[in-house]
Amino acid sequence: MGLVTSPALDAAAQLVADLPPASAVWCSGLRKRYRKRTAVDGVSFAVGRGEVLGLLGPNGAGKTTVIKMLLGLVRPDAGEVLLLGKPSAEPASRARVGYLPELFRYQPWLTAAEVLKLHVRLAGAQVAPTERQECLATVGLADRAGDRVGGFSKGMQQRLGLAVALVARPELVILDEPTSALDPLGRADVRDLLLALKARDVAVLLNSHLIGEVERVCDRVVILDKGRVAAAGTLPELLGRREVRLRLDGVTAAVETRLGAAGPLTRDGDEFVVTLPVEPDPDTVPDLVADLVSLGVRVHAVEPARVSLEERLLDILRTPHEERG
């Protein structure tokens, strides 16, 4: 039996080193039943490095169960999970994942600073006290570091939960309803926080019922319904067609023909809606407006529009399973 030569080993090591980093989350065929009730029924998706993925779906769709299976907190009946390229049961990969549970409760007898210190220790990480204090400041708790958690409001406990999820410099953050107890200002803070994480190439899996929030920050969305993936894709893929609404004066037959050349046209009085392709040519709208003006039309308003994620979500959930694409 021939020994593997060291140049061959070096080449193999180089090959592995040159591989793109594994997805932050990869799961395939996840299934979970509670007695007779199927909570999750064959769910597969991935979250890329630095990607923000939104998990959407009605109450009881299986979102929290999926999240708990990803983290190894619930044992799947079937399916596989890799977090940062490793089985989620491996402590080394779990230590690089930050998690904010849907139902959070922290030790009421500890101060906010002590809770963070404890979680840094549990993650086996080294985070200097100044950095821990900065983390509390990021979630708006800078002046409450020395106060006991027992005296915190629900929103303040959720802010602390976010700090716990972020303090050990994770590469993947899983947030289960992170803004359920937050005021509008707090929600805006979380949005900024998510964008800051994305800028640092941290992957985020976000479960939220606040569709506007998901639409603003997520690169991709997975919609769950009755334990299955009802739809998945980037926002342009899911939202599809774009429209441009125009309010015009002095429209002649020639003008209508020009409008119709840009895309299917509907009219309601002086309001016109032109449906554009999913990824329209960037010159389509400026060219159209220039032509309208040269045809003597007075242009009062030009407004790009797109079906909202909320409309699309309701549309998908109201379509019977068997008719979904």
Ligand SMILES: Nc1ncnc2c1ncn2[C@@H]1O[C@H](COP(=O)(O)OP(=O)(O)OP(=O)(O)O)[C@@H](O)[C@H]1O
């Ligand atoms: N520990 C459990 N025991 C029994 N059934 C459970 C358990 N956990 C979840 N389920 C059931 O699994 C299904 C999915 O629940 P899950 O909490 O994952 O939904 P969800 O999409 O997160 O809902 P919500 O938006 O309301 O938080 C529900 O029918 C729920 O009753």
